[in-house]
Amino acid sequence: MTAMTRQDTPVAIEGDGVEVRTHEIGGDLSVGFVRLPQGADLRPAVKGLPDDLCPCPHWGYMLKGRLKMATKDGEEVYEAGQAFYWPTGHAPVALEDCEYVDFSPTDAFLSVIKHIAAQG
Template identity: 55%
Template sequence: MTSTTREEAPVVLQAEGVEVRTQEIGGGMSVLYLSAVKGTDFGPALEGLPDGLCQCPHWGFLAKGRIRLRTKDGEETYEAGQTYYWSAGHAPEALEDSELAEFSPTGELDEVLAHVKAQMG
């Protein structure tokens, strides 16, 4: 088994108001720590993926803020203190300054992160 803290996980993406840290923790899973300022919309960075949505499932905990999650079926809002499962096919937007930790299959997560990095240039 492997464990990591937010500070130990390497930064894999940093842009204006966004920081993503991720670390493989074993069993084909990675932990991802995200900080995003209010107004951050990941929709544009997901353009080019099927339906313009993230194709990686995530199990997580929203530690701070509020997130609107758009899917083909509509929208849901998540608030600090909630745990969640987001299936493939979603696009998050930070309605407040937000921080979360989530667990995802490493291969799928790496594919989405590579796409987002390329979109952000």
């Protein structure tokens, strides 16, 4: 078994108030600790990925704030206290300062992180 805290998890993306920390926790699964400041819009960062949206599924829990998830079929809002599943094809926009923890397939998540990091 593996237990992780945000502080124990290496930073993968950092800048403009955005912080993504990720670590493989076993098999092909990684944990991500994400902070997005109000107004952060990751749609430009995922341009160039399939459908210009994140192709990695995520399962997680909103710790703080409100987040709009843009998809090709519309938008949905998530808020603190909610568990979520985001299938492939999404891009987050922070409506408030947000924090969430998610679990994702390692290879798909790392591919998205590398793409976003290359945009900066």
